[in-house]
Amino acid sequence: MTQTDAPALPALRAEDFDFALPEALIAQEPARPRDSARLLVVSTEGTRDLGVADLPSLLAPGDLMVVNDTRVIPARLHARRGEARVEIMLNRTEAGGTWHALVRGAKKLRPGDVLSIEGAPELAPRVVERQDGGAVLLDFGPDQALLATALEKAGEVPLPPYIARPDGPRPEDRDDYTHLFARQPGAVAAPTASLHFTQALMEALAARGVGQVEVTLHVGAGTFLPIRTEDPRAHKLHSEWGEVTPEAAAVINATRARGGRIVAIGTTALRLLESAVDEKGVVHPFRGLTDIFLLPGHRFHSADVLLTNFHLPKSSLFMLVSAFSGTARMRDAYAHAIAAGYRFYSYGDASLLFREDSAQ
Template sequence: MNVHDFYFELPEELIAQRPLVERDLAKLMVLHKDTGEIEHKIFKDVIEYLESGDCLVLNDTRVIPARLLGRKADTMGKMEFVLLTNKGDNVWEVLVKPGRRAKIGSRFVFGEGELTAKVLDVTKDGTRIVRFYYDGLFEEVLDKLGRMPLPPYIKKQLDDNEMYQTVYSKHEGSAAAPTAGLHFTNELLKDIEAKGVNLVYITLHVGLGTFRPVKVENVEEHEMHSEFFIVNKEAADTVNQAKRRGKKIVSVGTTSTRTLEASCDEDGNVIPQSGWTDIFIYPGYKFKVIDALITNFHLPESTLIMLVSALAGRENILNAYRIAVENRYRFFSFGDAMLIV
């Protein structure tokens, strides 16, 4: 399977730069995976496709202000750090620009010196293993000095960081938002719950590796970065009971999908656990847990468009994306939504 099989033409002006003020008024394309039929709705209409007893599974991770602008201690040259993974004991895996300045032993300063860092190691992917030094709580230092790590196609910083958080975000740890969830409002979630739908919360801390481009021709040779996830007993039991009753498991976003599919056995029973997953889902994969997916419109040749193609079929997805372009749907993190049923 070739990476170019997942290419489509996307006009740059369709890349959304700001979220809608009223989150649930985004466009919603409904794609019926068995027939390829397409409906055009608005996001709050998603409730029409949910029934009592179904499970709506949401990733409650919260984005940390993981982008740090600082200087190299000896030369005072400007540097940018993006925190990727907390290794414990004040050690993080970090993306550094420019990387050539971040050799083992190099030191860096942020703010007025409230935070400093030393490079301990360089990974095979070119990220750095860094130890941070500070007084007080790291979270408070980060809140003061850090910025939201917006994707590179978002050209301006947000006026309010909460615009890049889901309304149900809870557990801090992500370097990027689970963006399919950005469309939900508290009111819509209450309406969905009042209909008898089970709201199930799981956690996967999204790393920038999720958005790493596929640099190999052969899709099967791509390696995913590992991301930390948590599925508690209540979540697992609720999903398993719904499946036994023949109800739908509707996943909100590719991160929730990967978490569910990584935490189940061969029969599709979700097992309570926490750990790391590098599951890579592409066409040919047989889904064991989810029945339907709420997602955004993804980058050409990305692992995300491969995942949705695994669920709905590559031809259906590429046709849907062509129609989305024709109908001026907004793409990527702050863009419109798709429901695959």
């Protein structure tokens, strides 16, 4: 299902999803160990303050976790066109070695320009097209192995802008920003709910009888873009590439058929599932781009439970969790989290949300 297929939505204003967050609550590094992070459980029964390590007791035998196995690439590059400097954030790969990228300083570029990449002189991407919003199509050539090697050498881990690294990413950030399920390279932002998982936690979940299946959504740079329109429905999300294999769809549907709950690990997994599900709750194989925007008024068909971090005010992701668990409930939950000193955003704590219209 795409954004245009969504049912009619109630009146929405971006300011209705605003809240004040003390800067001190923006996490600058993850909890150590990862599963020692706090966990706010939000359901129709109210809120409970627990820990991520308590997750096995909150799920039931036969439940199925759907995790996003995308892997973050070192996607930030510094480049020059003559004397002009630009910063490139690779967003998603296109056909034939072309990449969609967000470029700081894009107005300096013209189609046909050839850029030199600092630290990787073997790369010479050509500007194919300049698009709206600082987006540029860059042709790196057909040798993707060469590009991958150059990225490891010259690219930077694209940490979110709210993680302060004035001197650039720290060496430990590459590991800290990589999650346990990362298999498929291609994302420029981590599915941060997955950052909380450890091998010990996975063993405890398996012992509880909780299953796991992988899907792929390569998270793009657009995930950090603020909503600047008064009506959120006028905001356009950048398309992201995702895949639900036939095997994964079969496991999800079999779990639902025997009464197990579908637990989306992160908003990225949930967005992909909602892109692949039909109105009867059947998840179909999916491979391609999605720009689905999940706003209050959306009826969810794919997942019953969502594990996710705490999101930015007026962001598409705070609107998503409000759609999933109810706007009033999520405003109250975030007010509680702020008062209780929960750590926010990518390296922060987590919340376990139950769908507003589902059994707990």
